[in-house]
Amino acid sequence: MKIRENLAFAIKIIGIYRAVSLVGLLWITLLSISMPLLQSLMLVYTEKVGNSLAGGQANVIILLLFIQSVLYCSAQICMLANNMLENKLNLKYSLYLNTSLKEKLSKIKIHLLDDTETHNKIVTVRHIIPQIGVSLLSSILTLFQAILAILGMIYILRNLHFSILILLVLFSLANIFISNIFNKVQMNIYNTTSEDMRLKEYYSQLFFNRELMSESRMFQLHKFFLEKWKAVFWRVETPNVNLMNKRSVLASSIQISINLLQLIMLIILVNTSGSALSVGTFMLLTQAVLQIQGRANELVASLSHIHQTFMFLPLYFEVLNLPEEEQVQGEEFSGLKEGIVVSNLSFKYINSSSKILKDVTFSIKKGERVAIVGHNGSGKTTIVKCLLGLYDEFLEGSIYYDGLSISDYNKDTLRNKIAVLFQNYGKYPFSFKENVIIGDLKNIDNEELYNQALNSSNSRSIVNSLPNGSNTSLGPEFNKGIDMSGGQWQKTALARVYFRDADIVFLDEPTSAIDPISENEIYKHFFEITKGKTSIILTHRLGMCKWVDKIIVLDKGQIKEIGTHNELLNKESLYREMFLAQSEWYIAEQKITVVKTGQQL
Numbered sequence: 001m002k003i004r005e006n007l008a009f010a011i012k013i014i015g016i017y018r019a020v021s022l023v024g025l026l027w028i029t030l031l032s033i034s035m036p037l038l039q040s041l042m043l044v045y046t047e048k049v050g051n052s053l054a055g056g057q058a059n060v061i062i063l064l065l066f067i068q069s070v071l072y073c074s075a076q077i078c079m080l081a082n083n084m085l086e087n088k089l090n091l092k093y094s095l096y097l098n099t100s101l102k103e104k105l106s107k108i109k110i111h112l113l114d115d116t117e118t119h120n121k122i123v124t125v126r127h128i129i130p131q132i133g134v135s136l137l138s139s140i141l142t143l144f145q146a147i148l149a150i151l152g153m154i155y156i157l158r159n160l161h162f163s164i165l166i167l168l169v170l171f172s173l174a175n176i177f178i179s180n181i182f183n184k185v186q187m188n189i190y191n192t193t194s195e196d197m198r199l200k201e202y203y204s205q206l207f208f209n210r211e212l213m214s215e216s217r218m219f220q221l222h223k224f225f226l227e228k229w230k231a232v233f234w235r236v237e238t239p240n241v242n243l244m245n246k247r248s249v250l251a252s253s254i255q256i257s258i259n260l261l262q263l264i265m266l267i268i269l270v271n272t273s274g275s276a277l278s279v280g281t282f283m284l285l286t287q288a289v290l291q292i293q294g295r296a297n298e299l300v301a302s303l304s305h306i307h308q309t310f311m312f313l314p315l316y317f318e319v320l321n322l323p324e325e326e327q328v329q330g331e332e333f334s335g336l337k338e339g340i341v342v343s344n345l346s347f348k349y350i351n352s353s354s355k356i357l358k359d360v361t362f363s364i365k366k367g368e369r370v371a372i373v374g375h376n377g378s379g380k381t382t383i384v385k386c387l388l389g390l391y392d393e394f395l396e397g398s399i400y401y402d403g404l405s406i407s408d409y410n411k412d413t414l415r416n417k418i419a420v421l422f423q424n425y426g427k428y429p430f431s432f433k434e435n436v437i438i439g440d441l442k443n444i445d446n447e448e449l450y451n452q453a454l455n456s457s458n459s460r461s462i463v464n465s466l467p468n469g470s471n472t473s474l475g476p477e478f479n480k481g482i483d484m485s486g487g488q489w490q491k492t493a494l495a496r497v498y499f500r501d502a503d504i505v506f507l508d509e510p511t512s513a514i515d516p517i518s519e520n521e522i523y524k525h526f527f528e529i530t531k532g533k534t535s536i537i538l539t540h541r542l543g544m545c546k547w548v549d550k551i552i553v554l555d556k557g558q559i560k561e562i563g564t565h566n567e568l569l570n571k572e573s574l575y576r577e578m579f580l581a582q583s584e585w586y587i588a589e590q591k592i593t594v595v596k597t598g599q600q601l
C-alpha cells in the first residue's frame with residue numbers, strides 16, 4: 001500500500017515538474033547523467049597518464065594530459081550549467097508550488113479556516129514547499145548520479161577484492177538506517193510544533209504591528225509579549241536544536257568512519273595487489289576508492305532527503321485536496337427580481353458548541369432597505385455570512401434568492417451582484433484609488449464610477465487632502481505611504497462598496513468610526529444611490545433605522561421582532577428598549593447644555 005501510495009505521489013510530482021518546465025527537466029537530467037560519466041572517464045585517463053609516466057613518450061603523455069584536461073573542463077562546464085539551471089528551476093518550482101497553494105487557499109471552504117488543525121497543516125506545508133521543489137528533484141538526480149558513478153567505479157574496480165564492496169554496502173546500509181530514524185524524528189517535530197510555530201510568528205509580528213503599537217506601549221505589554229514569545233521560541237527550537245546536534249554527532253562519526261574505511265580499503269588493495277600494482281593503477285584505485293565513498297555518501301544523503309520529502313508529501317497533497325467551495329454550474333444570477341426569503345434557518349460554526357442562529361425566518365423584497373439590529377453576539381454578521389453563501393453546507397433550513405435556493409446558484413454570478421462592507425474590511429497598502437477600484441476589478445478604468453463612489457462615500461475631501469491625490473500610497477509601511485484616520489479608512493472602504501455595480505448591498509456597521517456630520521451625509525447618499533437596490537445594514541446606530549423599510553431585531557440568534565421604526569417603537573419591544581437607552585444619551589446631553597447656557601428648551 002505504502003509503495004503504491006508513494007508511487008502515486010512520485011507520479012504527481014513528476015507531473016508538476018513536467019508542467020513547470022519539461023525542457024528544463026530534460027536538460028538537468030542529461031547534465032546529471034553526463035557528469036558521472038565524465039568523472040569515470042577522467043579516472044580511466046588518470047590511470048593511463050600514471051602508467052605512461054613510467055617510460056612513455058612525451059607526446060603521448062601530453063596528449064593524455066590534454067584529454068584529461070578537456071574531460072575535467074567539460075565536467076566543470078556541465079556542473080556550472082547544472083547549477084545555473086537548478087537555480088532557475090528552483091524559482092520556477094517555488095513559484096508554481098506557492099501559486100498552487102495560494103490558489104487553493106482562495107477556494108477552500110471558509111469554515112475550514114475556523115479550524116486550528118487546518119492552520120497547522122497549512123503552515124507545515126508552507127515550510128516544506130522548498131523541500132518539494134528543486135531540492136527533491138536534485139536529490140533524485142543526485143541519487144541517479146551516485147548510482148551511475150558507483151556502477152562506473154565498480155566496473156573500474158571489478159578486479160578488486162570483493163570485501164571492499166561488502167564494506168561499502170554495509171557502511172551505506174547503516175547510514176540509510178540511521179537517516180531513516182532521524183527523518184521520522186524530524187517529521188514528528190514538524191507535526192507537534194506546527195501550532196507553536198504559528199504562535200511564534202504571531203508573537204514576533206506583535207512587535208512591528210503598527211496598529212497595535214500604541215496599545216502595547218500604553219499598557220506596557222512588550223515584556224508580556226516577549227515572555228510569551230520566548231516561551232514558545234524554546235518550545236519550537238529546542239527539539240530542532242537537539243536533532244541538529246544529534247545530526248552533527250552523526251556527521252562527524254561518519255567522517256571518522258570514512259577515513260577508517262578508506263584506510264582499510266587501501267590496506268586491502270595493497271595486500272591483494274602487492275608489487276604488481278603499477279603507479280597508474282594505484283592512482284586510479286586510490287581516487288576510485290575516495291570517489292566511490294563520496295558517492296556512497298551522496299547516495300545515502302539523497303535517499304534520506306527523498307525519504308523525508310515523501311513523508312511530507314501526503315500532507316502537501318492533503319492540503320491541496322482540502323474541500324473547495326462547490327462551484328455549482330447551476331442558475332446564473334442576473335440580479336434580484338423578487339426578493340430574498342430566509343426560512344427556518346439554523347446555523348452553527350464548526351467549532352461552536354451550540355447553535356448561533358435558531359429557526360430564523362424573514363423575507364426581504366427587491367428594493368427594500370432593511371436594518372438588522374440586536375445585542376453584540378446576537379448573530380447579525382452570521383446571518384449575512386449565510387446570506388452570502390459562505391457556509392452553505394452548515395445551514396439547516398433554507399435561503400432563497402428569487403425562489404431558488406442559494407445552493408443552486410452559480411456562486412460567482414451571485415457574488416458579482418453583491419457588494420459587502422465587512423466590519424473588518426481590508427486596509428491595503430496600495431494607492432488610495434486602488435483601495436477603491438478593487439471593489440470591482442471589471443471596472444477598474446471606469447472613471448465615472450470612481451468619481452461617483454468618492455462622492456457617495458464622502459471621500460472626495462480625503463482625496464483632496466492627500467499629497468498625490470488618488471495616487472497616494474496608503475499605509476506608511478510601504479512606498480512612504482500616508483496613514484489615514486479610522487473614519488477616513490472606513491469612508492474609503494465604503495467607496496469600494498459603491499464602486500461595485502451591485503444589486504444587493506450589505507453593510508456591517510458602516511459608520512462606526514465616522515463623525516456624525518459625515519454619517520448624516522453618507523446615509524443621505526446611501527439612500528439616494530441605493531434606490532431600486534436591495535440593502536441590508538447591520539448597525540447599532542438606531543437613529544438611522546427611521547429611514548429603512550424594515551427592522552429585524554435579533555436576540556441570541558433568534559428573531560425577536562420585525563417591523564418598521566414606528567411600529568416597533570410604539571409597542572413593548574427590545575427595539576424600543578435599545579432605542580430609548582441610546583436616545584437617553586442625547587436627552588442627557590441636552591439637559592447639560594441647558595444647565596450650562598441657562599437657556600430654556
Ligand SMILES: Nc1ncnc2c1ncn2[C@@H]1O[C@H](COP(=O)(O)OP(=O)(O)OP(=O)(O)O)[C@@H](O)[C@H]1O
Pocket residue numbers: 114349350351352356374375376377378379380381382383
Ligand atoms: N468563526 C466563528 N466560529 C465560532 N463562533 C463564532 C464565529 N464567528 C462568530 N462566532 C460566534 O457567533 C456569535 C454571533 O456572532 P456575530 O458576529 O454574528 O454577532 P453580531 O451580532 O454580528 O455581533 P456584533 O454586534 O458584536 O458585531 C458570537 O457568539 C460569536 O462568538
